[in-house]
Amino acid sequence: MKAEELKGKTSDELTKMLVDMRKEQFNLRFQKSGGQLENTAQMRKVRRDIARIKTMLTQQQEKAA
Template sequence: MVKAADLKTKTADQLSEQLVELKKEQFNLRFQRASGQLENTARVRQVRREIATIKTILGEKTRAAV
């Protein structure tokens, strides 16, 4: 799990890249779950929460820039 304090030190570009990678992982996890190959079911929830955290911090950064 990623800490919010660690994410706040990153730039918006780094956060966007990490968001893209997490979305790809989420896509793959959905396919694994649908085909019955998913072993770590808790990872789905972790990825979803990390995506939400990154989106929140990106929103904070854009509002602070205005």
């Protein structure tokens, strides 16, 4: 996911995406601990997507203030 894709989203949409990504991150961690995760790079991608979403939420809050 790119930051450009997130710019057009509302804060509600971003919050929902953040919740979904955190659930996915939890599931990936669980799979890794069980030895079922083959593509460990997916964890890195999800972690960075979470950071992008949080950054966009912060920027939107600063604009609104």
